[in-house]
Amino acid sequence: MADFTPKNTIKSAVRRLADPLADVTAFDNIVQGVITNNPFGCTTYNQGGSDHPPVQRSRQGFTSRIVYQDTLAKTVAIVTVRAPTIAAFTAAANHIAADTQLATALGGSPLRDFANEKFATTLRCHDPNGEIYFVNFSRDLVTLTSFSDDAIQSKVETWADTVAALA
Numbered sequence: 072m073a074d075f076t077p078k079n080t081i082k083s084a085v086r087r088l089a090d091p092l093a094d095v096t097a098f099d100n101i102v103q104g105v106i107t108n109n110p111f112g113c114t115t116y117n118q119g120g121s122d123h124p125p126v127q128r129s130r131q132g133f134t135s136r137i138v139y140q141d142t143l144a145k146t147v148a149i150v151t152v153r154a155p156t157i158a159a160f161t162a163a164a165n166h167i168a169a170d171t172q173l174a175t176a177l178g179g180s181p182l183r184d185f186a187n188e189k190f191a192t193t194l195r196c197h198d199p200n201g202e203i204y205f206v207n208f209s210r211d212l213v214t215l216t217s218f219s220d221d222a223i224q225s226k227v228e229t230w231a232d233t234v235a236a237l238a
Contacts, residue, residue: 139179
């Protein structure tokens with residue numbers, strides 16, 4: 072039998088944040104800043120007959136959490152909802168929190184559990200060297216994946232060092 076022979080080395084790197092990002096607005100400001108300002112110097116490219124921007128969202132999800140507490144502040148129920156956009160995330164959480172019939176059925180008063188909400192976005196980036204790599208943002212991690220050139224990691228690290236929330 073023939074063996075597989077590696078053609079290149081694909082790397083990944085993780086930056087764990089000292090403090091989770093404060094909220095979805097802070098999170099989105101960082102992600103949108105990368106898309107708008109292109110701090111990694113990415114370039115447009117054509118793949119499969121389609122033109123692509125230098126940096127684009129390839130996947131995202133937002134999870135809100137509503138905790139229901141009884142009169143003694145004991146948690147009696149938790150509702151989580153995952154949404155594909157920030158607008159849907161906000162609308163769904165607000166709708167659930169305002170639903171008095173649901174609160175009655177669960178036997179408690181709803182409170183948004185902002186500290187335990189989750190956000191994630193993956194950006195697809197095209198380096199001038201031709202590599203496509205991914206930068207994934209979550210509330211407490213930034214992950215760089217699918218790259219082989221160490222200069223890519225250096226660019227992303229250098230940028231992240233300038234963003235106080237990513238310390």
